[in-house]
Amino acid sequence: MLGFGLAIEPQLWALLFVMVRVGSAFITAPVFGNMSVPLQVRVALSGAIGVLVLASHPIQPPAQIFAVATFLAVAAEAMVGLALGFVLQIAFAAPLVAGEIIGGSMGIGFANMIDPNSGRSSPAIGQFLSIMLTLLFLSLDGHLVLVDMILKSYTAMPPGAAWLTTTQMRDIAFFGGYAFLAGLLLALPVGFLLLCLNLIVGMLSRAAPALNLFAVGLPASLGVGIVSLAIAFPAMGDYMQVIVREGLAATQALVIR
Template sequence: MFPQGFVGIEAQLWLWLLAMVRPGAAFLAAPVFGAPYVPVQLRLIVALAVGIPAAAAVPFAMPDGGLVTIAGAMMVFGEVLAGLALGFAVQIGFSAALLGGETIGNAMGLGFAGMIDPASGSSSPALGQLLSILGTFLFLAMGGHLMLASIIFDSYRALPPGQGWLGAESVRGLAMFGGTVFAAGLAIALPVGFALILVQIVMGMLARSAPSLNLFAVGLPATILAGIVLLAIGAPTMADAITASLQRGLDYAMQIAMGR
């Protein structure tokens, strides 16, 4: 498929460019790879390293006029759509950690404490950032980056370039899968969030029994202290919930790669 020698060097470069499109789009939408702190040059090299053997493993033909024709543009668009769907499915599973951290932060009264998220460049709650960093460590520890590369490679078999498009059912299923991020985020925040709600109920009962008690001066430090202790106790359970959410995202990306 790949021409040899300097005679077909231009055609080979066009093939390499097409092979980079799907992995590059997937890495752009996926966690860790798509972060602003990851150099673009490194992302392109990884996309090329994944795309060349994947494209060489399946037979496909370039359009007669190349990629600058309408047929070529449609082929590139299909590759971009497939790559974004694969990366976005993993990103949905990763976003549950950030949502869980925001829920716990609001329950602790730390919703106002924010910091710049290096992964997105925007401001996010401090606890959401903490769980997001934890999710990044777990994603790398479980080999999620290698699993994503394997999923992209396998997607070329069911969805070869120019011959396989994501159907309307696949796109609808991806949108419906996005709704699971709320359930996963609540599952991550449940061990700490529910206990914090009980602490706030106790603080409310104290405020009713002793009206002279300054609830803001007493309740906020008590809630923050209880939240820190509960975070330390519930860290293993929260880590398991984050890992399960990441695994669901990778599993759904595999379903998309299989053309389901």
């Protein structure tokens, strides 16, 4: 007790307990989990959203801090938060898959860059598509929807009963295949044109064996790839909106029963 008749320790412990789920979601979620976001900003956002959770839900943290039941409750909270962010991260892997397909077909699969968001090496085209998907995610208020899903998760999976069921874990595993499907569909317009070009170049190589394919095929692949990207980008942008909505719907399926 402080000198003002206020018990600060229980409220602080409840806030820290709530911040476990929120912070875990921000670690794996897109935008919030980028390396460019400072750790202090994530902690501040987790604390601010934790205050909202405490104001809207009657959260009862474990009575004892150093106890086995407390450690299990914290692990359950962390697993739920990681699952909420991981589902969205699966959807955001689709542009990287599309970048691999398009870059390999264009002959620039070697053009890799260090992604400042993840710190890993990824195709340049994949980074470009990832930036576009991130901008669409923000323009569709996806970050606000994610925060709303975190708040709703305390109703569907309150602390103390926050373990994911086998059905929910199965849905997360099956949603992992959506990244490959969405990446293939995202790269389909450009990939189809490049496939047609490769067929034409193959027929030319059979008709004129003395033709230098490297001097003809690589510039043609680059030119057709750039032009087809410029033409197909409006349709790719529309499908990126579908990817964002599918990722948010999969996240919503975890918190609404």
